[in-house]
Each structure stands twice: as structure tokens, then as C-alpha cells.
Amino acid sequence: MIKVENIHKSFGSTQVLNGISSCFDKGKTNLIIGQSGSGKTVFLKCLLGLFQPDQGRIIYNNQDYSEMDEDQQTQLRQEMGMVFQGSALFDSMTVIENVMFPLRMFTNLTREEMKDRAAMVLQRVNLVDADNKLPSEISGGMQKRVAIARAIVNQPKYLFCDEPNSGLDPKTAIVIDNLIQEITKEYDITTVINTHDMNSVMEIGEKILFLKDGLKAWEGTNEEIFRTDNKTVTDFVYSSDLFKKVREVYLKK
Amino acid sequence: MVYLENIGRYFIMLREVFSRATKWPMLKNLILKDIDDLIYGSLGIIIFISFFIGGVVSIQTALNINNPLIPKYLVGFTTRQSVILEFAPTFTSIIMAGKVGSYITSSIGTMRVTEQIDALEVMGINSLNYLVLPKIVALMLYPFVIAIAMYMGILGGWMAAVFGGYSTSAQFIQGLQIDFNTFHVIYAFLKTIVFAFLLATIPSFYGYYMKGGALEVGKASTSSFVWTSVAIIIANYLLTQLLLG
Numbered sequence: 001m002i003k004v005e006n007i008h009k010s011f012g013s014t015q016v017l018n019g020i021s022s023c024f025d026k027g028k029t030n031l032i033i034g035q036s037g038s039g040k041t042v043f044l045k046c047l048l049g050l051f052q053p054d055q056g057r058i059i060y061n062n063q064d065y066s067e068m069d070e071d072q073q074t075q076l077r078q079e080m081g082m083v084f085q086g087s088a089l090f091d092s093m094t095v096i097e098n099v100m101f102p103l104r105m106f107t108n109l110t111r112e113e114m115k116d117r118a119a120m121v122l123q124r125v126n127l128v129d130a131d132n133k134l135p136s137e138i139s140g141g142m143q144k145r146v147a148i149a150r151a152i153v154n155q156p157k158y159l160f161c162d163e164p165n166s167g168l169d170p171k172t173a174i175v176i177d178n179l180i181q182e183i184t185k186e187y188d189i190t191t192v193i194n195t196h197d198m199n200s201v202m203e204i205g206e207k208i209l210f211l212k213d214g215l216k217a218w219e220g221t222n223e224e225i226f227r228t229d230n231k232t233v234t235d236f237v238y239s240s241d242l243f244k245k246v247r248e249v250y251l252k253k
Numbered sequence: 254m255v256y257l258e259n260i261g262r263y264f265i266m267l268r269e270v271f272s273r274a275t276k277w278p279m280l281k282n283l284i285l286k287d288i289d290d291l292i293y294g295s296l297g298i299i300i301f302i303s304f305f306i307g308g309v310v311s312i313q314t315a316l317n318i319n320n321p322l323i324p325k326y327l328v329g330f331t332t333r334q335s336v337i338l339e340f341a342p343t344f345t346s347i348i349m350a351g352k353v354g355s356y357i358t359s360s361i362g363t364m365r366v367t368e369q370i371d372a373l374e375v376m377g378i379n380s381l382n383y384l385v386l387p388k389i390v391a392l393m394l395y396p397f398v399i400a401i402a403m404y405m406g407i408l409g410g411w412m413a414a415v416f417g418g419y420s421t422s423a424q425f426i427q428g429l430q431i432d433f434n435t436f437h438v439i440y441a442f443l444k445t446i447v448f449a450f451l452l453a454t455i456p457s458f459y460g461y462y463m464k465g466g467a468l469e470v471g472k473a474s475t476s477s478f479v480w481t482s483v484a485i486i487i488a489n490y491l492l493t494q495l496l497l498g
Contacts, residue, residue, distance in 0.1 A: 050374060070273075074377040075377070076377075077376060077377030078376065078377045080375060080376075080377075082375040084368045084371065085368070088367060088368040088369050088371065089369075104276075105275075105279060
């Protein structure tokens with residue numbers, strides 16, 4: 001579980017996050033949504049420890065990040081997996097080497113054991129026959145799978161995803177969404193996803209945090225988002241006619 | 254102010270480079286890869302340039318000796334001194350600032366743009382130690398490259414002098430041996446080690462702290478070449494004053 005209390009973050013005179021509080025539960029897919037410039041990425045980077053909040057606390061399983069020493073912070077980061085928007089695979093390494101990377105860095109497994117575990121995880125994300133290919137030789141969807149495999153290979157407690165569907169076709173996007181949700185349940189981890197994709201919101205948003213101008217504008221589940229009358233949320237989520245109709249059908253039911 | 258800020262950030266970067274070390278088996282592989290990329294990969298161009306520079310120095314010296322009272326062995330002597338003291342260590346390092354420096358800046362810069370550095374940081378890895386330390390260690394072999402450059406430069410000078418008819422082989426070799434001071438070679442290698450450190454760290458600094466996209470990677474590579482060259486030239490002056498002055 002990750003608990004966030006009154007997070008503030010500014011860059012120069014620009015206030016990006018303005019007192020955000022929330023709680024992300026274990027075993028659930030937690031989504032952060034909002035317009036571009038609403039502070040989603042900065043918020044996610046604060047959760048990852050890449051940015052230090054100016055004010056407020058981030059608590060990982062009852063441990064306050066700001067009170068941890070450097071070793072504890074490093075240890076915590078080893079318990080995190082991250083899927084970047086552009087996958088961020090190491091382009092000089094093959095697919096299997098990318099997946100083995102966290103194991104090589106943080107475990108004392110033999111090369112064979114590492115290979116076995118990496119192969120198992122690649123199989124879990126339904127990626128076969130790509131072990132020895134370079135990231136540049138595989139498709140965007142496959143790169144996302146490799147990034148997910150790399151993120152979960154060391155059995156993290158927390159999984160963060162930044163726009164995991166960006167640049168993917170709708171079918172692949174749904175596959176990736178479902179994969180993340182399945183892995184969240186299977187490994188019982190706390191997953192936080194930063195997304196623009198309304199399909200993801202409807203499909204896997206067990207908890208949704210809506211940010212606007214650095215403030216928490218709304219919080220709820222994917223069921224509640226259909227029923228909310230919060231204009232800020234409805235203007236954003238149901239901006240397309242298609243989603244308006246989906247909502248109408250859902251409410252009639 | 255920006256220059257001062259960058260100098261400060263450069264030294265803070267160096268402190269980080271030498272803290273929180275990467276696991277040795279991983280570091281060893283990175284060092285070997287960087288030796289291959291930075292040292293072995295540069296040998297061809299270094300050999301080619303040194304050979305012809307040595308030849309040109311030899312010809313220029315010979316053509317400027319008009320006085321019949323000046324002995325012909327001076328061609329060999331001047332070639333040796335020029336190549337060992339300046340052309341091999343300094344001139345080669347400026348070329349390496351272009352070749353190796355821009356490679357380091359663009360490779361680290363691309364990792365920054367594509368969030369690969371963020372990926373390392375998120376995993377709890379000291380990305381500066383992981384990326385920069387292997388390059389520093391690999392470039393500590395740079396004096397060997399310079400030794401080859403010295404040899405090739407003198408060989409080029411000998412071939413130009415002998416086959417161009419500017420002096421005999423015996424005269425040239427006499428010039429190479431006359432007044433030989435071992436400390437000049439030590440001086441050349443000492444400053445080469447300093448240049449190697451600058452070659453590894455300044456381009457890394459420009460790559461690591463770059464912001465933006467592909468265009469900025471190109472700009473960072475240019476800045477890295479300019480400032481590495483400036484640093485090498487200043488270091489060359491200071492070290493010459495300190496060691497020979």
C-alpha cells in the first residue's frame with residue numbers, strides 16, 4: 001500500500017502539485033488520470049522517488065520515504081518496477097538481457113537461474129521467440145511486454161506504469177491493460193498507472209485519481225466514474241460522443 | 254554564472270561517480286565493452302592520423318632547414334620532440350574529444366532522452382557510477398594508444414624523411430637518439446592520463462545532464478567537443494608549466 005499525504009511540488013514559481021492526498025491499495029490497479037499538464041507525471045515521479053516533494057509525505061507500507069536513509073531508499077527502489085511510456089529498454093541489450101538486468105544487479109543467482117527466471121517471465125507476458133532480438137527489432141507492443149517483464153522479474157511490491165498504452169493499437173492496448181491487471185492480482189502488488197486512455201479507465205480502473213491543475217479533483221472507482229456528476233470529471237472523461245453513449249447505456253442498465 | 258554552475262555540477266557529478274558502486278561482475282563487463290568501444294575502436298584513426306602527422310612534421314622541418322651548417326639529423330630530432338611532447342598526446346586527444354567525446358555524449362544523451370537513465374535510477378542503481386566509471390577506467394588505457402601514436406608518428410616521419418630524400422635513415426635515427434630525455438616520455442604519459450580523465454568525464458557530463466530531444470543530443474555533442482578541447486588545452490598548458498617549466 002502507498003499512502004500519499006498533502007504532497008506539494010513546485011518548479012521555480014510554477015506550482016505543479018498542490019496538496020494531493022490519496023491511498024493506493026495493494027492488489028489493485030490504481031489509475032491517475034488528468035489532462036496534459038495536470039501534474040500526473042510529476043506525481044508519479046514523486047512516488048518513484050525521482051522527485052522530492054517540497055512538502056508532504058509518501059508512505060510505503062508504513063515507512064515514510066523522507067525518513068529513510070539512502071540505503072533504505074535504495075532497498076525500496078529495488079522493490080519497485082516501472083514501465084516507462086517509451087518502454088526505456090536498454091537498446092544495447094537483447095530482450096532476455098533486458099529482463100535479466102535487475103536480477104544481475106540485485107541477486108546472486110547463477111546465469112542459468114537468471115535465464116530460467118527471465119524466460120518464465122517472458123512467457124508470462126506472452127512473449128516467445130524474441131529472447132535474442134534487440135529492442136529495435138521488435139514492435140512497440142512487444143517492447144511494452146518486455147518492459148513489463150523487466151519490471152516484474154524481481155518480484156516487486158510496487159509496479160508503476162507511465163502511459164503503458166501510448167502508441168499502441170487499440171487491440172494491443174487492451175491486451176497490455178489486461179496483462180497489467182492480471183499481474184497485479186497474481187503477484188499481489190500495488191500498481192499505479194498514469195494514463196490518458198479512457199478504455200483503461202473503464203476496463204481496469206479499480207481506483208481512479210483525477211488530477212486537475214495539480215489538485216485532486218476527484219477520486220473513485222470505474223463504476224463510480226459512470227455515475228459521478230462532477231463536471232470537471234465528466235467534461236474530461238466523456239469528452240467524446242462514444243464515451244457519452246457508453247455512459248448513457250451504462251446508466252440505463 | 255552558467256559556467257560556474259556547470260563547473261559546480263561537474264564536481265558534484267564526479268563525487269556521485271565514485272559513490273555507491275555497481276556490482277563488480279556487471280562493472281567488469283561494462284569496462285570491457287568500453288575498452289572495445291573507446292580504445293580499440295579508436296586505434297585505426299589514431300594510427301592513420303599519427304602516421305601522416307609525423308610525416309608532415311618531418312617534411313616541414315626538412316624544408317625549413319636551408320642552412321647547410323645545420324645537421325640533417327635535426328629532422329629526426331625535431332620529429333621526435335614534436336611527436337612525443339605535443340602531437341601524440343595533445344593533438345590526438347583533441348581528435349579523441351571529437352570521436353570518443355561525441356560518442357560518449359550522444360550515447361548517454363540518448364539514454365537520457367529515452368528514459369533509460371530514469372529506468373536505472375528507479376531500480377536503485379547509481380546511474381552515474383554505472384555509466385561513467387567504466388568509461389574512466391577504460392580510458393586509463395589511453396596512454397597505450399598514445400604510445401602507439403608516438404611510434405606511428407615517428408615511423409611516419411622516418412618514412413617521409415628517408416623516402417622523400419630529406420635525410421638518410423642513419424641521420425634520422427641519430428636525430429631520434431640525440432639528447433633523449435626519458436622524462437619527456439613520462440611527461441607525455443602523465444598528461445595523457447589527465448586528458449583521458451577529461452575525455453571520459455566532460456562528455457559524460459554533457460550527455461547526462463542534457464534536456465530535450467534528438468536535436469539537443471546533437472547540440473550537447475557539439476558543446477561537449479568544444480569544452481573537452483578547451484579543458485585539454487588549458488590542462489596541457491598547466492601541466493607543461495608544472496612539469497617542464
